[in-house]
Amino acid sequence: MTDIExxxxxxxxxPPTEHEFTVRQRTQTQLVLRRFLRHRAAMVSLVVFVLILxxxxxxxxxxxxxxxxxxxxxxxxxxWKHPFGTxxxxxxxxxxxxxGTQTSLKIAILxxxxxxxxxxxxxxxxxxxxxxxxxxxxxxxxxxxxLPLFAIALVISSRSGGSxxxxxxxxxxxxxxxxxxxxxxxxxxxxxxxxxxxxxALGASxxxxxxxxxxxxxxxxxxxxxxxxxxxxxxxxxxxxxxGFGVQPxxxxxxxxxxxxxxxxxxxxxxxxxxxxxxxxxxLTINFIGDGLRDAFDPRQQRVRx
Amino acid sequence: MLAYTVRRILVSIPVLIAxxxxxxxxVVNAGDPVANxxxxxxxxxxxxxxxxxxxxxxxxxxxxxxYWNWITGVLHGDWGPSVQPNLDIGHDLFTxxxxxxTLVAAAxxxxxxxxxxxxxxxxxxxxxxxxxxITFFGFLFxxxxxxxxxxxxxQAGIWFNEQTGSQFLxxxxxxxxxxxxxxxxxxxxxxxxHLALPTITLALVSFASWTRYxxxxxxxxxxxxxVRLARAKGLRRRTVMVRHALRTALIxxxxxxxxxxxxxxxxxxxxxxxxxxxGMGEMLVESAATVDVYRTMAWLLLSAVVxxxxxxLADLLYAVLDPRIRYD
Numbered sequence: 001m002t003d004i005e006x007x008x009x010x011x012x013x014x015p016p017t018e019h020e021f022t023v024r025q026r027t028q029t030q031l032v033l034r035r036f037l038r039h040r041a042a043m044v045s046l047v048v049f050v051l052i053l054x055x056x057x058x059x060x061x062x063x064x065x066x067x068x069x070x071x072x073x074x075x076x077x078x079x080w081k082h083p084f085g086t087x088x089x090x091x092x093x094x095x096x097x098x099x100g101t102q103t104s105l106k107i108a109i110l111x112x113x114x115x116x117x118x119x120x121x122x123x124x125x126x127x128x129x130x131x132x133x134x135x136x137x138x139x140x141x142x143x144x145x146x147l148p149l150f151a152i153a154l155v156i157s158s159r160s161g162g163s164x165x166x167x168x169x170x171x172x173x174x175x176x177x178x179x180x181x182x183x184x185x186x187x188x189x190x191x192x193x194x195x196x197x198x199x200x201a202l203g204a205s206x207x208x209x210x211x212x213x214x215x216x217x218x219x220x221x222x223x224x225x226x227x228x229x230x231x232x233x234x235x236x237x238x239x240x241x242x243x244g245f246g247v248q249p250x251x252x253x254x255x256x257x258x259x260x261x262x263x264x265x266x267x268x269x270x271x272x273x274x275x276x277x278x279x280x281x282x283x284l285t286i287n288f289i290g291d292g293l294r295d296a297f298d299p300r301q302q303r304v305r306x
Numbered sequence: 307m308l309a310y311t312v313r314r315i316l317v318s319i320p321v322l323i324a325x326x327x328x329x330x331x332x333v334v335n336a337g338d339p340v341a342n343x344x345x346x347x348x349x350x351x352x353x354x355x356x357x358x359x360x361x362x363x364x365x366x367x368x369x370x371x372x373y374w375n376w377i378t379g380v381l382h383g384d385w386g387p388s389v390q391p392n393l394d395i396g397h398d399l400f401t402x403x404x405x406x407x408t409l410v411a412a413a414x415x416x417x418x419x420x421x422x423x424x425x426x427x428x429x430x431x432x433x434x435x436x437x438x439x440i441t442f443f444g445f446l447f448x449x450x451x452x453x454x455x456x457x458x459x460x461q462a463g464i465w466f467n468e469q470t471g472s473q474f475l476x477x478x479x480x481x482x483x484x485x486x487x488x489x490x491x492x493x494x495x496x497x498x499x500h501l502a503l504p505t506i507t508l509a510l511v512s513f514a515s516w517t518r519y520x521x522x523x524x525x526x527x528x529x530x531x532x533v534r535l536a537r538a539k540g541l542r543r544r545t546v547m548v549r550h551a552l553r554t555a556l557i558x559x560x561x562x563x564x565x566x567x568x569x570x571x572x573x574x575x576x577x578x579x580x581x582x583x584x585g586m587g588e589m590l591v592e593s594a595a596t597v598d599v600y601r602t603m604a605w606l607l608l609s610a611v612v613x614x615x616x617x618x619l620a621d622l623l624y625a626v627l628d629p630r631i632r633y634d
Binding site for chain 2: 142143146147148149150151152154155156231235238239242243244245255258259262265266272276279280282283284287288
């Protein structure tokens with residue numbers, strides 16, 4: 001749409017022959033954005049995900065029940081007063097699911113941010129210096145990769161006392177190595193490019209080359225990996241909370257809510273299905289967004305669409 | 307091949323030592339079993355009893371020395387003291403390992419077979435309704451939390467038993483109690499019935515991700531020149547698919563399967579918790595809750611050996627699947 005308009009307005013100044021071939025130049029960012037906007041599943045997912053995000057973080061301020069206040073109604077099915085029903089002690093499930101979604105999202109996003117930040121710098125430094133530094137840094141990353149994520153997270157977080165940032169730190173401490181590997185392989189090929197040589201010739205310091213040239217240019221794989229980590233993060237945290245080693249009451253998470261409802265699937269099904277559906281919705285939309293981003297950053301992998 | 311295998315095993319020993327050392331330091335600092343012992347008992351134990359307990363579980367020694375004593379002890383078959391009195395960790399570990407092995411092996415086998423069938427089908431029928439359906443369910447299963455699905459399946463199993471009036475689908479434990487004296491056939495069906503639901507649970511996530519890998523690698527292979535050549539030679543479509551395409555397409559799957567074994571072991575912890583199996587999952591949860599350092603380490607050491615073993619197996623499988631790869 002905008003192309004035609006741009007070409008049309010340009011056409012008033014240009015001779016008709018040149019008008020035919022006028023193509024507006026697009027930056028890399030614009031190209032990526034355009035490809036992403038055209039990915040239907042990814043766009044729908046992005047809208048749904050943002051809605052869930054807004055609901056979980058703004059909703060609790062607008063809703064008239066608190067997640068930790070008893071209401072006089074026990075075990076009520078969903079109604080106008082309690083859209084997600086209430087549990088056996090009279091907590092309003094709508095407020096609880098909102099709080100649980102908020103906690104789970106906070107943890108998942110912190111995992112993605114933390115491990116991406118550490119992993120990206122780690123991988124870029126290793127890939128840039130190569131040789132001995134690279135060997136030592138990547139052996140450490142490989143060591144972390146051999147550790148079984150869920151088991152170790154379970155063992156360490158038994159000490160956490162349920163604080164959300166500690167759980168996030170534990171999981172991020174075990175997932176950063178994936179990012180480091182991906183970024184290193186990207187940087188290894190980037191560092192041979194002319195623009196890095198040019199920067200070196202201009203006297204740029206190593207830190208400047210890494211942070212201003214190498215990292216921004218590997219942003220594609222970094223962002224794609226970060227979305228995958230949000231999905232991994234939320235599934236790991238909810239599983240930990242389900243087994244009893246994650247978020248602790250009185251705070252709540254989607255995993256804890258499912259765990260508390262597991263004996264009442266038949267009698268109070270709304271308590272079990274709704275938080276589960278939220279976990280699936282978040283993980284599913286994140287996976288689709290990641291898929292769309294991967295296609296957008298890497299046109300070679302783009303599948304043919306009707 | 308033999309020389310390569312031996313070399314790989316030798317290389318993985320320092321990796322194993324380094325990773326268990328890091329994990330040991332983490333586990334030792336993850337809690338205070340002595341404080342637990344001193345506060346959680348009624349009446350409170352005497353100072354001397356607390357000190358004796360600390361000495362018994364080596365909590366009074368520096369961590370590095372404890373690690374050294376532990377790792378050399380394991381080589382002699384001594385797995386260290388548990389915080390639970392009279393618990394032989396080695397015996398406990400291997401009894402539970404057999405239970406979990408059945409579950410993990412069954413789940414992996416089912417997930418692999420189904421993933422190859424659905425992945426290949428999806429690739430051959432690319433962009434058809436069947437392909438989109440398989441892809442959609444793949445995404446859905448990848449987003450599905452294992453514990454949620456397990457609880458659902460457990461409910462479905464109870465419902466099934468009520469409807470049919472049978473006890474076929476077991477939802478608690480890995481076998482019915484008091485069945486040791488029964489006939490072999492009854493014992494066998496009882497085991498299968500108890501295995502069914504946990505296996506489906508555990509197979510689900512791996513099935514979804516492996517189907518997507520098989521589809522992707524199959525599509526890549528189908529577009530390659532040698533597959534086109536094989537068709538041009540006049541070979542039957544079926545022969546080309548199975549003998550030429552599938553064999554190569556399975557190579558990336560071998561890597562992914564081996565890498566995923568750690569995730570499956572994590573999934574087994576959740577599955578066993580929900581279906582109340584007395585396997586390694588229960589052992590890990592129990593030992594984490596009681597800050598049982600040596601019992602946790604036994605679990606982690608065994609799982610590390612399994613992970614390394616699987617990666618070696620995957621590398622050896624390459625040579626079988628791809629004639630261009632030779633190890634010497």
